[in-house]
Amino acid sequence: MDRPFYVTTPIYYVNDRPHIGHAYSTVATDVISRYQRIRGRSAYFMTGLDEHGLKIERRAKEEGLAPQDFVDQMAAPFRLAWEELECAHDGFIRTTSQQHRQNVQALWKLMEANGDVYLDDYEDWYCVGCESFKTEKELLEGNLCPIHQKPVERIKERSYFFRLSKYAQPLLDHYEAHPKFVQPEARFNEVKSFVREGLRDLSISRTSFRWGVPVPDDPEHVVYVWLDALMNYVSALGGPAEEGQAPLYDEFWRSAETIIHIVGKDILRFHAVYWPAFLLSAGIRLPTQVWAHGWLTVNGEKMSKSLGNFLPPGPLVEAFGADVLRYYFMREVGFGQDGDFSHRNLLNRYNGELANGLGNLMNRIVASILQKSLGGLVPGIDLDALEAIDRDLVAKAEACASDAAKHFEVLAFHRALDTIWDLVSATNKYVDSTQPWKLAKQGDDARLRQVCYTVLETLRWLSIMLFPVMPSKCNELRTQLGMQPLLPTEHLDLWPSAWGGLRPGTQTKAAKPLFPRFDESQERSILERLGVEAAPTEKNEVSAMTEPDQSKSSFIEIDDFTKVDLRVAVIKAAERVEKSNKLVRLLVDAGEAQPRQVLAGIAEHYAPEDLVGKRVVIVANLKPRKLMGLESQGMVLAASDESGLSLLGVDKAVAPGSRAK
Ligand code: MSP
Numbered sequence: 001m002d003r004p005f006y007v008t009t010p011i012y013y014v015n016d017r018p019h020i021g022h023a024y025s026t027v028a029t030d031v032i033s034r035y036q037r038i039r040g041r042s043a044y045f046m047t048g049l050d051e052h053g054l055k056i057e058r059r060a061k062e063e064g065l066a067p068q069d070f071v072d073q074m075a076a077p078f079r080l081a082w083e084e085l086e087c088a089h090d091g092f093i094r095t096t097s098q099q100h101r102q103n104v105q106a107l108w109k110l111m112e113a114n115g116d117v118y119l120d121d122y123e124d125w126y127c128v129g130c131e132s133f134k135t136e137k138e139l140l141e142g143n144l145c146p147i148h149q150k151p152v153e154r155i156k157e158r159s160y161f162f163r164l165s166k167y168a169q170p171l172l173d174h175y176e177a178h179p180k181f182v183q184p185e186a187r188f189n190e191v192k193s194f195v196r197e198g199l200r201d202l203s204i205s206r207t208s209f210r211w212g213v214p215v216p217d218d219p220e221h222v223v224y225v226w227l228d229a230l231m232n233y234v235s236a237l238g239g240p241a242e243e244g245q246a247p248l249y250d251e252f253w254r255s256a257e258t259i260i261h262i263v264g265k266d267i268l269r270f271h272a273v274y275w276p277a278f279l280l281s282a283g284i285r286l287p288t289q290v291w292a293h294g295w296l297t298v299n300g301e302k303m304s305k306s307l308g309n310f311l312p313p314g315p316l317v318e319a320f321g322a323d324v325l326r327y328y329f330m331r332e333v334g335f336g337q338d339g340d341f342s343h344r345n346l347l348n349r350y351n352g353e354l355a356n357g358l359g360n361l362m363n364r365i366v367a368s369i370l371q372k373s374l375g376g377l378v379p380g381i382d383l384d385a386l387e388a389i390d391r392d393l394v395a396k397a398e399a400c401a402s403d404a405a406k407h408f409e410v411l412a413f414h415r416a417l418d419t420i421w422d423l424v425s426a427t428n429k430y431v432d433s434t435q436p437w438k439l440a441k442q443g444d445d446a447r448l449r450q451v452c453y454t455v456l457e458t459l460r461w462l463s464i465m466l467f468p469v470m471p472s473k474c475n476e477l478r479t480q481l482g483m484q485p486l487l488p489t490e491h492l493d494l495w496p497s498a499w500g501g502l503r504p505g506t507q508t509k510a511a512k513p514l515f516p517r518f519d520e521s522q523e524r525s526i527l528e529r530l531g532v533e534a535a536p537t538e539k540n541e542v543s544a545m546t547e548p549d550q551s552k553s554s555f556i557e558i559d560d561f562t563k564v565d566l567r568v569a570v571i572k573a574a575e576r577v578e579k580s581n582k583l584v585r586l587l588v589d590a591g592e593a594q595p596r597q598v599l600a601g602i603a604e605h606y607a608p609e610d611l612v613g614k615r616v617v618i619v620a621n622l623k624p625r626k627l628m629g630l631e632s633q634g635m636v637l638a639a640s641d642e643s644g645l646s647l648l649g650v651d652k653a654v655a656p657g658s659r660a661k
Contacts, residue, residue: 002042002490006252006259007032009047010267011093011232014074015059018081019310020341021264021296021303027326028293028335028413029262030087034468035408038486040493044252046236047082048093049075053131053225057211067211071096081313086322086471091248093236095213095228102242103235104213104228110240110282111162112216122159122203125152131225132270133203147266160205160221167277168199174276180289182272183411184336187265187292191272202274230275233261233287240284259287268292291411294338299532311341319526323470324350324515330413330469343532347523350515357424358462359515364431365455366480367510369448373440378456378482379449380504390454393430394499396423397461401496404465413469420465427458453502456481461496473514480514482506531581565621566637566660567591568650569598574608577628584608585630590620591657599632605645617648617660 009029012022026047033045050056051071060070075094082089093100111117125134129148133155138146145152175181175192182188205221206212212222231239237253238246253259263271271290279286297303298311316325328346331353333339370376386394400423407416431451439448460481467474467486475485481502488494518526569588572595577583584603587595598618602611619635626632637648650660 002251003258004251004256005033005036005041005043006237006256007036007043007045008233008259008261010261010263011048011050011095011229012078013050013053013055014071014078015055016310017074017077017312019303020298020313020316021310022078023081023085023313023325024296024329024333025262025264025293026082026087026089027085027329028411030085030089031326031330031413031468032260032262032411033090034088034471034488037488037490038464038467038494039405040491041257042251042490044091044237044248045087045089046091046093046233047087047089048091048232048236049078049095050225050229050232051075051094051096052212052222052228054206054209054211055128055131057209058128060211068096084317084322085313085326091236093232095232099238099241100228100232100235101213103239104223104231105216106239106241107227107231107234107278107282107284108216108223110284111278114281114283116163116166116281117204118161118163119158120161121157122161123154123156124203126155127152155208157207159203159207160215160218161201162204162227162278162281164199164202164274164277167280168195170280171195171199171273171277174280174286178288182268183289183291187268187336188272191268194269195273199273199277226270226274227278230270230278233259233275234284240282254285256288258289260289260291261287262291262293265292265294291336293335294333296333297338297340299342299344300340315530319530320346320350321472323473324354327354327417327470331417332414334414335411343527343530347518347526351517353421353424354515355513355517357421357428359513359517361424361428361431361455362459362477362480362514364428365436365452366459366508367513369436369440370452370456370508371510373436373448374452376508376510378502378504378506378508379453381450381453383500386450386454389430389433390450393426393454393458396426397458397496398499401461401465405495408468416465417469420462423458424462427455431455453504456508457499457502460502464494464496476511476514480509480511482508528579531579562661563621564619566617567620568654568656568658568660569596569616569618569620569634569636570656571611571614571616574611576603576608577630580628583628584611586611586636588616588618588634588636589656590618590634591655596620596633597631598634598636599627599630600636600638602636602638602645602647605640606647614647615649615653615656617650 007029009025012018029045029047033043036043056071057067060067063070079092125139125143127134127145127148129145129150134145134152139152140146140149143152144150172192172195182191204224204227205215206224207221210222212225213228215221215223234249234253238249242249261271268290276286303310313325328349331349332345400419403419404416407419434451436448436451439451459477460483463474463477463481464486478485486494567590569590571586572589573587575585577585577599580603582601582603583599586598586600588598589595617637619637622635624631624633638645639648
């Protein structure tokens with residue numbers, strides 16, 4: 001039986017480039033679909049882009065492009081990122097496609113035909129970052145969105161509504177009947193309490209901008225971007241608009257055994273409340289599960305597109321390779337938990353677990369003893385004559401395969417990898433105890449063969465169990481074992497179960513180490529290339545420039561203050577400092593014969609091109625100092641709080657060089 005399995009990522013807003021938060025979702029979804037495939041199931045992996053809405057329309061305008069040209073341009077970096085990360089999606093949907101637009105309109109009509117759409121006046125708060133309405137209760141002081149910490153906008157217009165209120169009870173009934181509908185459990189409880197409080201009808205159209213799908217029969221309105229976006233999961237397969245002529249829709253939606261939406265915790269409500277309500281109204285089946293993963297911080301700091309400090313996956317893939325990054329994502333953070341992406345931890349895991357663990361195991365046997373003593377051939381042995389220590393390892397491998405599968409089934413990737421790494425360690429210990437190099441020296445050929453075979457067969461098992469997470473490395477490993485790469489075909493469960501599959505006489509092909517160990521200077525140069533090595537020193541210097549030590553504050557004399565030469569300066573040129581995340585090199589006119597060069601740690605908060613022309617205040621008599629090899633002749637003043645950093649300026653066009661006192 002096929003048991004069709006459909007798994008999706010959220011569709012990403014194209015207002016910015018992909019970052020590691022997006023990569024994390026997409027890698028997890030790829031791991032799930034690869035796991036399902038090697039279990040013989042027919043899996044379909046969908047991802048794509050959310051291209052409509054006010055946020056995108058505004059971004060396109062900022063870029064001076066027509067919205068369609070802008071989104072066309074932004075699609076490429078996403079496709080490239082997934083290719084680089086070996087995320088082998090089957091479908092890639094863009095919400096500006098004709099097929100999608102037709103399906104959004106078809107969904108609208110189905111909900112309308114069910115009596116769930118009506119026209120009314122509307123007034124509420126709206127966060128453009130979230131593309132979502134907010135109740136007063138949700139807002140922070142000063143009418144700020146709690147997620148983006150930016151002011152929300154007051155919206156007052158005529159709008160179509162969806163009778164969401166009618167679906168509170170049907171949703172609660174559905175949750176009751178499907179106790180795993182939302183994972184993790186704690187998040188499901190939040191969803192249930194939200195719905196139990198009662199649901200307000202939802203505004204589902206807008207008239208104040210054009211960038212969206214027109215409402216059927218009332219093109220003055222465009223469909224609310226979340227209704228549009230959620231429909232992607234169905235429209236990408238052909239959807240109800242192509243009813244009867246959409247084999248993918250039939251297989252992976254209508255009769256799929258499993259449909260899982262992988263989403264970040266911030267967008268769970270849309271997926272676990274609105275989306276199933278739309279589907280109930282339209283008479284379309286519901287997904288089987290919505291899985292909300294946590295959020296990643298970067299080296300301990302919050303990352304988000306709207307705060308501007310995001311980390312693109314490309315340079316990390318270039319530095320470590322796709323599989324290492326995939327491994328780190330899946331191993332470091334319990335799926336469903338928040339976690340931190342730390343370059344240091346990544347290196348530690350690389351050296352400790354990949355190079356010293358799995359890589360070392362390969363080297364010790366395949367590249368070393370097997371070549372030297374057995375001509376690189378897989379030895380033939382009598383499997384019934386194994387010694388107790390060998391049988392223990394076989395039992396360990398069998399338990400590992402069964403436990404890791406259980407963990408993969410429920411998306412506990414970190415647990416699956418923990419279990420698999422127990423086996424890697426046990427196999428390394430087995431090599432330590434059996435000492436094959438000694439057996440070779442002693443000429444104990446029979447025992448040497450048994451030991452080598454046991455390790456090689458364990459490696460074969462590992463090459464399958466790790467395939468969903470590290471597809472390329474596993475196929476490299478298999479090539480070195482003299483085996484075919486894994487090319488999962490549906491209907492065939494490849495998960496290891498029978499010991500002894502590795503054929504004696506197979507010629508192994510030892511090649512370069514799977515995970516060469518990085519020494520300290522290599523680590524340093526990788527971190528430097530990624531702009532991280534400089535972080536401790538650079539960070540100290542940057543914060544010294546922007547954050548005076550509060551603890552020492554006490555009264556100063558006016559003379560002390562006048563020692564500080566504060567001057568108004570106009571920024572004439574600005575560019576990022578190479579290899580630095582934080583520094584911008586500025587040329588400022590401080591009323592002197594020549595512009596001065598000042599370095600400022602503001603790159604995460606301002607784009608260089610936005611700085612040119614700004615009037616700022618500088619400390620003009622600060623002793624020049626070198627940062628990243630460049631001399632800074634002064635300091636730009638800025639103030640920062642949780643919402644970001646802001647440069648100090650003057651409120652009239654005061655002449656450059658004017659003294660502030
Ligand atoms: N377009 C909507 C989704 C529509 S799905 C029908 C959207 N797009 S997004 O680009 O803003 O975010 C996409 C996903 O990235 C979300 O699941 C979000 O949780 C995830 N992440 C964004 N930043 C993240 C981290 N820092 N860490 C992990 N995931 C994060 O929302």
